[in-house]
Amino acid sequence: MEANIVLLPGDGIGPEVLAAAKEVLAVIQHKFGHVFNYKKYLIGGCAIDEFGSALTDETLIACQQADAVLLGAVGGPKWDDPQASLRPEQGLLALRKGLCVFANLRPVKIYPTLIGASPLKPEKLAGVDLLVVRELTGGLYFGKPKGRQINAGIQSAVDTLWYQDFEIERVVRMAFQLARSRRGKVTSVDKANVLESSRLWRQIAIEIGTENKDIALEHVLVDTAAMRLVSSPASFDVIVTENMFGDILTDEAAVLSGSMGLLPSASIRTEGPGLYEPIHGSAPDIAGRGIANPIGTILSAALLLRYSLRLEQEALQIEQAVERTITTQELTPDLGGRSNTDSVTQAVVKYLSEI
Ligand code: IPM
Numbered sequence: 001m002e003a004n005i006v007l008l009p010g011d012g013i014g015p016e017v018l019a020a021a022k023e024v025l026a027v028i029q030h031k032f033g034h035v036f037n038y039k040k041y042l043i044g045g046c047a048i049d050e051f052g053s054a055l056t057d058e059t060l061i062a063c064q065q066a067d068a069v070l071l072g073a074v075g076g077p078k079w080d081d082p083q084a085s086l087r088p089e090q091g092l093l094a095l096r097k098g099l100c101v102f103a104n105l106r107p108v109k110i111y112p113t114l115i116g117a118s119p120l121k122p123e124k125l126a127g128v129d130l131l132v133v134r135e136l137t138g139g140l141y142f143g144k145p146k147g148r149q150i151n152a153g154i155q156s157a158v159d160t161l162w163y164q165d166f167e168i169e170r171v172v173r174m175a176f177q178l179a180r181s182r183r184g185k186v187t188s189v190d191k192a193n194v195l196e197s198s199r200l201w202r203q204i205a206i207e208i209g210t211e212n213k214d215i216a217l218e219h220v221l222v223d224t225a226a227m228r229l230v231s232s233p234a235s236f237d238v239i240v241t242e243n244m245f246g247d248i249l250t251d252e253a254a255v256l257s258g259s260m261g262l263l264p265s266a267s268i269r270t271e272g273p274g275l276y277e278p279i280h281g282s283a284p285d286i287a288g289r290g291i292a293n294p295i296g297t298i299l300s301a302a303l304l305l306r307y308s309l310r311l312e313q314e315a316l317q318i319e320q321a322v323e324r325t326i327t328t329q330e331l332t333p334d335l336g337g338r339s340n341t342d343s344v345t346q347a348v349v350k351y352l353s354e355i
C-alpha cells in the first residue's frame with residue numbers, strides 16, 4: 001500500500017525518537033512492500049522560533065491532507081515563561097483540535113522483565129493490561145471563557161470545563177467499541193459528586209451502557225480512580241474520561257509500566273487522519289545526548305499502522321520486536337539500562353527483520 005505520513009519531530013528529544021520510529025517503519029516498508037511518503041514540518045517551540053507560531057496553517061493543512069501524522073514532542077525551558085503569549089503546547093492543542101481527533105488511546109501494558117522497574121509491588125502488577133480513552137478535543141483544555149483579567153487591582157484567571165452531549169457520546173461509544181475486543185469492561189471516570197459537566201458525562205455513559213448490555217460499565221470518581229490505579233490496577237480494562245482527568249491519570253498509569261518512555265498514544269476520530277505520539281514530553285534535560293527511550297514513539301508508529309492504515313499484521317510485528325528488545329535487556333537509562341536510543345532502535349530493527 002502507499003500512504004502519506006506527516007512527521008512532526010518538534011522539540012527536545014522529539015527529533016531523536018522520531019528518527020528511531022522512521023527507521024523501524026523503513027523495515028516494514030521493505031518487508032511488506034509498502035510505500036510511505038514522508039513530509040516533515042515544524043511544530044512547537046521550533047515553529048515559534050522560525051515562524052512566530054507553534055503551528056502554521058500550512059502545517060495544519062498538510063496534516064489534514066495526510067493519511068496519518070507522527071509527532072515527537074513539544075516544549076522546553078526556552079519557551080516556558082508563564083507570561084509568554086506564544087507557547088509550544090498551543091501547537092499541539094491546535095493540531096488535535098484541527099484534526100478533530102476526539103479520542104486519545106493510551107494503552108498501558110506490563111512487560112514481565114520490567115516488573116522490577118515499577119515502584120509497585122510485583123503482585124499488584126499481575127494481570128495489568130489497561131487502555132485509557134481520553135477525550136481530547138473538549139473539556140477544560142478548550143472551554144470558553146478562558147483567560148485572565150485584572151479588576152480593581154485584583155488578578156483573576158478562568159478555565160471552563162464545558163461539554164456538549166455529542167462530544168461525550170462519541171468518545172464513550174468508542175470506549176465501548178474498544179472494550180468489546182478486549183475484556184468487555186468500561187470504567188467511566190468523572191467527578192459527578194461535584195461537577196455538572198460530570199453529571200452530564202455520567203448520564204450519557206449510562207444511556208450508552210443500556211444500549212450495550214454485553215459490556216460491563218462502572219462509574220468511578222476521578223480521585224478514587226487515581227487511588228485504584230496504584231492499589232488495584234488490574235481491575236481496569238478500558239477507562240474513558242474527560243480531557244484533563246485523562247491527562248493526569250495517564251501519567252500515573254505510565255508509572256506502572258516502569259517508564260513514561262515506553263508508552264505510545266493514538267489520537268483518532270471515526271474517519272480521517274490520526275495523530276500518533278508518545279505520551280512523554282520533550283525531556284530537555286536529556287535532549288541531544290542520544291539516550292532517549294525510543295520505544296514510546298516506535299509503538300506509536302505501530303498504532304499508526306493499526307488504526308490509520310489498517311495494517312494489523314505489521315503493527316503486531318513491531319510490538320513483538322519491541323517485546324523481544326525489552327526481554328533481552330536492551331534498555332535505556334530511564335529503565336535502569338545502559339543502552340542508548342540507537343542501540344535500542346537497532347535491536348528492534350534486527351528482531352523485526354527476523355520475524
Ligand atoms: C500530553 C501532554 C500534553 C497535554 C501537553 C504537552 C499539552 O501532557 O499529551 O499528555 O496536556 O495533553
Ligand code: MG
Nearest residue numbers: 247248251279
Ligand atoms: Mg500529559
